[in-house]
Amino acid sequence: MTNENHENAVQQQACMKDGSGGEEKKEVKKGKKPEKTVRVKNVFMMKKLIDSPEEEDGIQLIGTFIQQVFDLTEEQYEKKDFEFGYRFNETTATEETGLQKRRTESLATTETMKDGTKKDILGARTTYQAQIPLVVETLISLFPYRIVTATATVELSSLNLGEGTIRPDLFLHTKDPRNNIAIQGLKPDARSSLLSVAMGEKTQKKDATLAGITEQLFDKLDKMKKYDIVHPYPKVYIEYEKKKAYAPRFVLSFYCITSGFAKIVSIILPVLLVTFITIINVYQDVNTPLGEEVSSHLQVMSGMTLTAVFILPEIIDPSNRNNIFGQSNIYVILVFLSLILTSIPKAVFKTQVPEIIGVVIMFASFVLPVVNTIRYYGIIRRIKGESMLQSDNQSHRFLGEKSYKQWNAKDGIDEYAVTAELLKPENLKGYGDVYMTREEEEAEEGGNYRRLWWSTGTANKKKQDDNNGEGDKGKGR
Numbered sequence: 340m341t342n343e344n345h346e347n348a349v350q351q352q353a354c355m356k357d358g359s360g361g362e363e364k365k366e367v368k369k370g371k372k373p374e375k376t377v378r379v380k381n382v383f384m385m386k387k388l389i390d391s392p393e394e395e396d397g398i399q400l401i402g403t404f405i406q407q408v409f410d411l412t413e414e415q416y417e418k419k420d421f422e423f424g425y426r427f428n429e430t431t432a433t434e435e436t437g438l439q440k441r442r443t444e445s446l447a448t449t450e451t452m453k454d455g456t457k458k459d460i461l462g463a464r465t466t467y468q469a470q471i472p473l474v475v476e477t478l479i480s481l482f483p484y485r486i487v488t489a490t491a492t493v494e495l496s497s498l499n500l501g502e503g504t505i506r507p508d509l510f511l512h513t514k515d516p517r518n519n520i521a522i523q524g525l526k527p528d529a530r531s532s533l534l535s536v537a538m539g540e541k542t543q544k545k546d547a548t549l550a551g552i553t554e555q556l557f558d559k560l561d562k563m564k565k566y567d568i569v570h571p572y573p574k575v576y577i578e579y580e581k582k583k584a585y586a587p588r589f590v591l592s593f594y595c596i597t598s599g600f601a602k603i604v605s606i607i608l609p610v611l612l613v614t615f616i617t618i619i620n621v622y623q624d625v626n627t628p629l630g631e632e633v634s635s636h637l638q639v640m641s642g643m644t645l646t647a648v649f650i651l652p653e654i655i656d657p658s659n660r661n662n663i664f665g666q667s668n669i670y671v672i673l674v675f676l677s678l679i680l681t682s683i684p685k686a687v688f689k690t691q692v693p694e695i696i697g698v699v700i701m702f703a704s705f706v707l708p709v710v711n712t713i714r715y716y717g718i719i720r721r722i723k724g725e726s727m728l729q730s731d732n733q734s735h736r737f738l739g740e741k742s743y744k745q746w747n748a749k750d751g752i753d754e755y756a757v758t759a760e761l762l763k764p765e766n767l768k769g770y771g772d773v774y775m776t777r778e779e780e781e782a783e784e785g786g787n788y789r790r791l792w793w794s795t796g797t798a799n800k801k802k803q804d805d806n807n808g809e810g811d812k813g814k815g816r
Contacts, residue, residue, distance in 0.1 A: 437470030494588035677701035
């Protein structure tokens, strides 16, 4: 995309309110300093996800930023030190909070103008090492399972240099999104060699299939002990501000879970044990003519109650907006209600009804985790399935492998475009296998933001089905 198109896109957005839609620039109010937008190619290379040393359930994403700013003046180019600051999750990033600047250098490239001539573009390149805290939020809570999102919002801050404000507009590759966000290339794993030496076997070659590469990506990215990522490919979108006509930020999210088997061991099996012993205790009390000894009955039930109290922290949903009528809370209420009823000895109240009702409630409460287990693994399969479809397209694997050609200044910037240009309907059709918008978001009226998503596998498959006529067949059924 040429600089002329970039300026036109910005001007059209700025004039959208008054309907002029042409070359007219935004009016500068008297006393207000002028604003300028420059294109920024901001590459993020992801390295690994680790447990946060500062937060008990926190996650941090380690990676490298390569910030390349274009459209600089000769004076700014000569200084060799032009850069935009970062904000992580709406907080200014500093060296103390995990952003370390490595080096800055000047940069010169070219772009092809409409008349076919080459124009020199001056810029600057700055490299950073980043440790980004992710915002962990409960997405789906299906007792005893929880699917969370670990999200990083990365924003480039505008500059005020005295003569006016300079805003960063993310500059995206139109064919290979790995030139925007990628996973650092895989390296040979020394562990396989060490294992072969220890076992006295030959070193096995790495599985080069799609499933094998995906497994290697899990090993590379997932260094967490608290959570597991559902899939190594994140969900990514660029956020475009319509009012100011630029896109300064991107949002990246991973689906994460705690081990399903760990939940079974830590919650389901202990509760199953409590239920089993409670049923035996109630059966013995009910089938004793005068009821078993009260103290003996209460001792057993006290032990069961104590067991339930110990597993209580594992049951309660720790989400920041916990609903009192949420599934985990309802389950806790049912368990303790059943324990209360089954603790009522027959010998005291001369009836066995409360105990029987308590056993029925305790047994019935198991329906919830069983149903949720089926639903949970269905959701996980869907998430993984979409990611695997997405990885059918090499450039969507995020992996900086052999097929990934890293940008060089000699290549020019003709294959790049600003977000405003990519969001145009005619361009979305052309770049539909790389970027997309979501219908439910586009249908919302008003608002100051639009989102440009990395295209997903389901979008690619739907497009292929439509091209093959399968979409029409589906409508006719």
